[in-house]
Amino acid sequence: MRVLEPWVAEPLAEFLRESSARLTLVMTSAGQVIAQHGFTRSVDVMSAAALGAGILATTDELARTIDEPAGFGAVVHQGERQGVWLSAFDTPRGRWIGLVVFGQESSIGLVRLFFARLAAQIQAAAPPLAPVRDVLAEGFERELDNSLRSLFGSR
Amino acid sequence: MTIDQWHAALREVTGVTGVLGALIVSAEDGLVVAETAMEELATADVAALAAALVMRVARCTSAMDAGLPQTAYLVGDRGALLAVAGPAPLWLVAVARNDGELGRLRLLMRDFADVLR
Numbered sequence: 001m002r003v004l005e006p007w008v009a010e011p012l013a014e015f016l017r018e019s020s021a022r023l024t025l026v027m028t029s030a031g032q033v034i035a036q037h038g039f040t041r042s043v044d045v046m047s048a049a050a051l052g053a054g055i056l057a058t059t060d061e062l063a064r065t066i067d068e069p070a071g072f073g074a075v076v077h078q079g080e081r082q083g084v085w086l087s088a089f090d091t092p093r094g095r096w097i098g099l100v101v102f103g104q105e106s107s108i109g110l111v112r113l114f115f116a117r118l119a120a121q122i123q124a125a126a127p128p129l130a131p132v133r134d135v136l137a138e139g140f141e142r143e144l145d146n147s148l149r150s151l152f153g154s155r
Numbered sequence: 156m157t158i159d160q161w162h163a164a165l166r167e168v169t170g171v172t173g174v175l176g177a178l179i180v181s182a183e184d185g186l187v188v189a190e191t192a193m194e195e196l197a198t199a200d201v202a203a204l205a206a207a208l209v210m211r212v213a214r215c216t217s218a219m220d221a222g223l224p225q226t227a228y229l230v231g232d233r234g235a236l237l238a239v240a241g242p243a244p245l246w247l248v249a250v251a252r253n254d255g256e257l258g259r260l261r262l263l264m265r266d267f268a269d270v271l272r
Contacts, residue, residue: 078184107210109185109203 002151003035011121012037019114022082023101025049026122028094029056033151038101042152052086052099074115076108085111089119092126158189164267165191168247171263173255175234179271182206182213183244196250201236205248209238226265239264241271 001016003009008026012035016024023038025045031053039045055075063071074087085100085108098118102111161179168177169191176192178201185206190198205227212224227238235257238248247268251260 107183107185107203107206109199110207112185113200113203 001035001037004147004150005034007125007127008035008122011118011125014121015114015118018117019100019102019111020106021100021102021111023048023099025052025097025099027053027097027099029053029088029097034096036151042148045151048099053097056086056088056097074112078108083108083111085115087115087119089123091123093129096122161189161271162191164270165189168249168260168263168267169193171251171256171260173252173257174260175250175252176201177247177249178202178205179241180206180238180246180248181244182209182246188245192250201248201250205236205238205246208236209240209246225268226261228261237261237264239268241268245271247271 001009001012003012012024012026015021016037021037024036025033025039025048026035027033027049031049033045033049036045039048059072059075063069071088074085076086077084082101082103085102086097088095088097090096098115100111100115102108165177165179168174176190176196176198178190178192178198179188180186180202181188183206185203187198187202190202192198208229209224209227212227216222216224223240225240227236229236230253232253234253235251235255236248237251237257237260238246241247247264249260249264251257
């Protein structure tokens with residue numbers, strides 16, 4: 001498990017333990033990864049984050065089209081051996097998305113149950129948002145490197 | 156059995172003294188297929204956990220070479236959960252208080268599971 005925000009680690013570890021999820025991504029609605037578990041290649045994380053955020057954006061638009069103002073709580077794709085759970089939740093840091101891949105050792109019901117707890121725990125644990133700093137060109141690359149190191153270890 | 160008959164059966168189970176709710180659960184995905192329950196019972200949570208329980212029981216009986224499980228009976232300090240296998244992957248699940256008519260509940264659920272099959 002790799003996390004960009006340390007306060008996400010404990011709720012995520014509990015979620016992984018209880019749900020038996022194989023892969024998990026927590027990201028912003030723009031697709032920026034906050035935490036990941038199970039992915040070994042950064043390119044896979046980036047693809048999954050972009051695709052997951054895209055799917056949820058699409059379903060949000062579909063909800064608006066069919067006049068479902070609250071939107072859809074979750075999107076589930078069930079395959080033969082694995083399923084994917086996608087769901088957004090509000091945090092003090094904005095709208096975040098969880099993408100969970102689960103196998104036959106888990107179920108949609110278990111992921112739904114423990115994902116709701118994960119979202120509630122993240123909402124409760126989120127510290128107040130720090131003031132936005134200007135990102136200077138010389139600091140941008142360093143910050144990006146730090147973020148990637150946090151998510152994937154040493155490069 | 157039709158959905159209406161399922162609901163009638165679930166209502167009868169819920170009518171047993173001490174029963175808080177009865178559900179038909181898909182063990183494969185842990186979701187509620189049909190339910191009749193009191194408001195305070197978190198049926199979706201019960202379905203997810205009951206499905207996880209019966210799937211583990213199935214692994215256990217398989218390892219024992221005892222075939223597929225037919226019932227799972229779990230008793231806590233204050234309540235009990237009774238699960239009876241229906242047509243795969245469905246299970247009939249009831250949650251009851253400990254002071255309820257658990258014997259009658261068991262018999263009734265076994266009858267319904269036979270009809271469901």
